[in-house]
Amino acid sequence: MDVDKMSDSDDDVPRLSAETMAALQEFYKSQELTEASDVQSGISENWNLSQFWYTDATAEALAKETLRAAGSTGRIACVSCPSLYKKLQQLKPATCTTVLLEFDKRFSVYKDFVFYDFNTPLELANLQKNTFEVVVADPPYLSEECLSKTAQTVRFLSSGKVILCTGAVMEDLAADLLGVTMCSFVPSHARNLANVFRCFTNFDTHYLNQGNS
Template sequence: MANDADDSLTLSADALAALTEFYAERDAQTEKLEMLKARVGSDDPRGEDAGEKAREAGDGSAAPELSIHTFTEDWNESQFWYSDETANLLANQLLDGTSDDSVVAVVSTPSVFVALRKITAATGYTGPKPKTYLLEHDYRFAVFPEFVFYDFASPFKLPAYLKGAVDRMICDPPFLSDDCQTKMAMTLRWLAHTPTPKTTTTTPPPRVLICTGERMSALVNRLYAPLGVRTTTYEPVHSGLKNEFCCYANFECAAWRWKAEPSGEIRA
């Protein structure tokens, strides 16, 4: 009987190999995040001394390149990273027209945040470096000092200094539900700065970008109407997700125009 019990608790060779691989991947991911934390926390914003930090740690390896792919997509969190092309395009639209005094909020869109960080830290970059915050539920991104924990279920549970202070914002609601979309819209409207009659000529309204499923179009246009958001012609691309996605914005640019209404007219 004892032997039977021991046999029932013994993993097969295949199961043991799979478990070993799982733990190895987990440990490698943890190590990468620790090295990335050292890199982004260094005095050099590009983290060029991170290799030295890694060598001091004793493994002689180089720090990982700043990349969204350092973070494994968590499908339970509904995480699907944008392609590099999409992330860079959206990041550049957030940067356009900003200054060092501008405030950018990246809400549940970490791939765009990483793209922003890479663009502004690149060698030779001379453009604006606005104050940027990543509002995110996944604590892995707390390796970045700009991380602010955010749960859409509590749309206003955020630092008071962000209220009405944001000049550029983007969000990609994690779930295609009315509840998630509505609460995130409440957050963005809370974040958005509102120009007063005295500042309208000197302070333009905030730029707002929403990326979410095409089937949420009617709701998104209704929720963000006070911010002037409309459906655009641009379709964000993900590395793996194949759902029909749309980009909604309150401005037009070289990358997109507003979509015509079914009647063929552009909504005014």
């Protein structure tokens, strides 16, 4: 083997500039952080738990309305709606408190996670009664039992304002249990659902285009 020729050919290999190398390293670091965040957040839906994530547009609209209603120093409880909780973490001011009540223990990576089973609606760790300016709930199942038990949780936690996301067929029961009315805003999911899904509130909204006078 001709050592000199091998060395010459090595010199012909294209080399990246220092700036390009730095940009690549930054890109790979960003990708690693994103992947780690996705794993930590447990973002993949578990259909066995009846999980269906909101689209980003729906999560953002709900998050903005929730933050508007809670105020900059308000307390927000997210009951069985982890994709909304994740969006709130991106948008909320540091002075705003959020808590996630969720059955799926993958979300225990969040410091504000509280294990929640709608079958035992008032087993809420150390959460105090009527201490949340806004409670947002998305019961996992379209059944009278599930909504009724989730409503017990909502009434216990709420100091006034409620946002409920559930099937349109639950409208009358939702009104009876929580005094909410249907908004014109129609939530959407990353995976289309067979059931018509709607949003209900008991207060005047801005981002959800609803007046409950």
